[in-house]
Amino acid sequence: MKIGLLGLGNIGSTLARRLPTAGHLVRAANSRGPETIDEDILSTGTRAVTAEEAVRDVDVIILSIPLSTLPKIAELLASVPSETVLIDTSNYYPSRDGRIEAIENGQPESEWVIEQLRRPVIKAWNAVGAATLENRNLPAGHPDRIGLPISGDDPEAKRVAATLMDDSGFDAVDAGWITDSWRQQPGSPVYCTELSAAQIPAALETAQKERLPKLREFAAAILLERWGNPNVTTDPGYAVKLSRMIYM
Numbered sequence: 001m002k003i004g005l006l007g008l009g010n011i012g013s014t015l016a017r018r019l020p021t022a023g024h025l026v027r028a029a030n031s032r033g034p035e036t037i038d039e040d041i042l043s044t045g046t047r048a049v050t051a052e053e054a055v056r057d058v059d060v061i062i063l064s065i066p067l068s069t070l071p072k073i074a075e076l077l078a079s080v081p082s083e084t085v086l087i088d089t090s091n092y093y094p095s096r097d098g099r100i101e102a103i104e105n106g107q108p109e110s111e112w113v114i115e116q117l118r119r120p121v122i123k124a125w126n127a128v129g130a131a132t133l134e135n136r137n138l139p140a141g142h143p144d145r146i147g148l149p150i151s152g153d154d155p156e157a158k159r160v161a162a163t164l165m166d167d168s169g170f171d172a173v174d175a176g177w178i179t180d181s182w183r184q185q186p187g188s189p190v191y192c193t194e195l196s197a198a199q200i201p202a203a204l205e206t207a208q209k210e211r212l213p214k215l216r217e218f219a220a221a222i223l224l225e226r227w228g229n230p231n232v233t234t235d236p237g238y239a240v241k242l243s244r245m246i247y248m
């Protein structure tokens, strides 16, 4: 597939390195321009381009930028054909994104994103921590392979997203419509807990919407305290253990 990727941070940089290894043609952009993109990110064949070039003449666009910056790219996407599949990895963290009243009042994050972009998205890769995405990818059929939820309203676009998820080393699990996509938001039992595909449907069922923001903030506060403290060493699996303890 021809893929345009916007955002080359924790999540986007891993997708940029991995998706070409499955035969995809990837063009990627950050906010500062192609000359600022690290050579290492391009080592498997991804091409560094401008944001305008990244979204032109592609089958799929993956958005991996902070949620609060998504409204700014609505204009950029306005001329993208409607059949181009849009996949969004974003999550809402008020400490980073600022307070968004509609989401605070219970609107699923992806519904808000769709309103801002004025086009449908598939929600995918939002529920995997950056370290898990980078280090825990496994071939299809491996008994330890991790599953990840995807939500969306267009079955064909979802199928495309599931294929790319598979190519990134994870099993895709259909988590339903966008209206139900809060079940995979931060604070939910499937969020960064490294479940198998078989465990995900039951975990989605047990999610309790009104508890999610509180649980998200508990976990974020603990992680920030640890990461900001030079006297504390945090083992690489700590964030997943914490997520399991708090979210499940």
Ligand SMILES: NC(=O)c1ccc[n+]([C@@H]2O[C@H](COP(=O)([O-])OP(=O)(O)OC[C@H]3O[C@@H](n4cnc5c(N)ncnc54)[C@H](OP(=O)(O)O)[C@@H]3O)[C@@H](O)[C@H]2O)c1
Residues within 6 Å of the ligand: 006, 007, 008, 009, 010, 011, 012, 029, 030, 031, 032, 033, 051, 064, 065, 066, 067, 069, 072, 073, 089, 090, 091, 092, 125, 126, 127, 128, 129, 130, 131
């Ligand atoms: N970190 C995680 O573990 C994790 C897990 C799952 C989902 N997510 C979600 O995935 C999204 C990306 O997270 P991240 O941690 O990878 O973010 P990040 O490390 O902060 O990187 C953000 C990237 O977006 C780029 N960007 C910002 N505005 C842009 C624009 N208008 N056009 C093109 N690129 C733009 C930035 O480019 P510059 O550097 O040039 O500004 C940067 O490359 C967020 O919504 C996050 O909530 C994160």
